[in-house]
Amino acid sequence: MFRAKGEPLCRKVRGMLSEYIDNGLDSENKSLVERHLETCEACSKELESLRMTVQLLHRVAEVPAPRSFTVIVPEPRREGAFGPASMRWLRPATAIVAIALVVLLMGDFLHGFENNAGVNHGPGNVTVSGSGFQLAPSSVAAEQQTWVAVPGVMGEMSLATAKAVGYTDYTVVPSPPVSQPIAQPIPIVLGNEGPTGAQVTVGGEGGVGWPLRQTEIGLGAAVFVLLGLMIYARRQRRKKVGAR
């Protein structure tokens, strides 16, 4: 309001007026300010208005607190109650379950990736048709556990049986009978021994059996439950100290 006329000394003095009002200046600066104020009317007015402002602020009365702000600490929970103290195991337990779930999921993914490598497949059941392939020679056990359907023959039979009988036209069923879950996926390689005229259909689940899926779902649910318990325990701990 009381503008300095751009003089460096006025600006310097005005920067010290607040401290001058509070008697905070050393003797050298104090005498500098006082000498300047004797000759500069604008700075004197500035000082008076600032001093009046400070005096007005000193007159601002304190109001009483509307209520007490004392704090209260609730009684400790009874023995055996579900409280924050009993939650110390939650964090490591959640971490272990989550790690197990991640390991399972990664193994599941890599397994499926290896089994389906080299086979052109879509999102659903995979059909490899035509010729130029055969089951790997090392998969005798797999042949016994692989179930096929032969056109014109009722029911299903193992691949080993179909071969022994001499059927050359058969279809591998997408999933085995429920009573005989496949523990290992069917290894299939592309061969170069000429056409066989067979059609092979492979399940599109990457060779994962039902128990594995069940385990993954169970672990996922456990992670959610444990996370929920951790959030609950944290809220309980925050409630520990509150207003009266």
Next chain:
Amino acid sequence: MDEQDLISRSKSGDVEAFNLLVEQYQRMVYNLALRMLGNAEAAEDASQDTFISAYKAIGKFRGGSFKSWVLRIAANSCHDKLRVARRYRVVSLDTLLLETDELPQANNNESPEDYALRCELGRFLNEGLTHLPEDQRLVVILSDVQGLSYEEVAQATGSSLGTVKSRLNRGRTRLRDFLLQREELLPSKFRLNK
């Protein structure tokens, strides 16, 4: 019982000792929050948050001025409230003042006219304070309204002495300009240009 004793007992978990400290400082904390926020309800919340935080953190108090320590927590609590208000635009700082219905206590030797004038002046100054930037407002309130020394203000705001002096100078000047611009609204007794 002296303050150091109460602090020691509070550190060892004696909530009753801590509440004696609360009763000693609650008026000061509430008034700081009221001037900073300009709203009685928000000031109550900030004051309660301050003492709950102080109780939880009393073990970390390493000596020095307990008053400055509590005021620093209160200042942080007020900053948090203002930040939330700005983010969600729950209340406008310009309208906060209108919601302040707290009145100072009348002095015994004060006439009703003087008391009314003082209330009017208080409202006017509160409005002026809400127009200051937060950092300047805090320093002006602590120094000129609550009467803390520069050193105590520096501790309460976590700033250097030079920063406190600079903010105080700018805050006072800005408030003076606000008062001069609205001088006709100021009671004649308190006008700056007489």
